[in-house]
Amino acid sequence: FPAVAEADTLLYLLPEPVFTDLFEHHPSFADQVEIEDRTRLHKAVARQQAGDDLLVSTVGELVQREPVTLPADATAQQAAQRMTEAGVSSLLLVQTGAEPDAATAIAGIVTDRDLRTRLLAPGLPHDTPALDIATREVVTIQHHRLAFEAMGLMLRHRVHHLPVLQQQRPVGVLALADIVHHESRHGLFVV
Known part of the structure; x- marks a missing residue:
């Protein structure tokens, strides 16, 4: 396609097969080509001017750890045990494709609240399938999106946990507490 350079370039x-291989197997390469150049440049300038806040921080920067997961056929008790062991308030139920490089699909998310309101309060047995108490229509966000976009999604959908995806694979779960913790380091938050 035709292009015009505004400076020395x-x-x-x-070749397409090389590009595809790099994109699929090297996340740092994918990050560089996924985001439009103007967006990347704008973010770099904004970060220098504004410091490290929600307007310029990416979701990926706020993620503290890899997501805690279980296969989609796990029981509610297994989910609760895994969440307790990992010290987290949410867990992703995942289905992995049959092929070795197949993407991991999120089948649902189980939170502390789900365990309380959908399992314990109704008195369901502990061997209830975790998918029966999970939120199945999971709201997600891409890792390169801005933190304020994540906060907007969470408020709009009234969720406290937002799975973060990179090339359609879960790389973490952003909790509302992570955003509050991030913002509490800045003077504007104190005001």
């Missing part, structure tokens, strides 16, 4: 011409 170094271009790399990659």
Whole structure:
């Protein structure tokens, strides 16, 4: 396609199979080509001017750890045990494709609240399938999106846990507490 350079430019011409391989197997490469150049430049300038806040921080920067997961056929008791062991308030139920490089699909998310309101309060047995008490229509966000976008999604959908995806694979779960903790380091939060 035609292009015009506004300054001296170094271009790399990659065969499509090489590009696809790099994109699928090297997340840092994918990060560089997923985001439009103007967006990346704008974010770099904004970060220098504004410091490290919700307007320029990416969701990926706020994620503290990999997601805690269980296979989609786990029981509610197994979910509760795994959450307790890991010290987390949410767990992703996942289904992995049959092929070795197949993406991991999120089948549902189980939170402390789900265990309390959908399992314990109604008196369901502990061997109830975790998917029966999970939220199945999971709201997610891509890791390169801005933190304020994540906060907007959480408020709009009234969720406290937001799975973070990178190339359609879960890489973490952003909790509302993570955003509050991040913002509490800034003077504006104190005001």
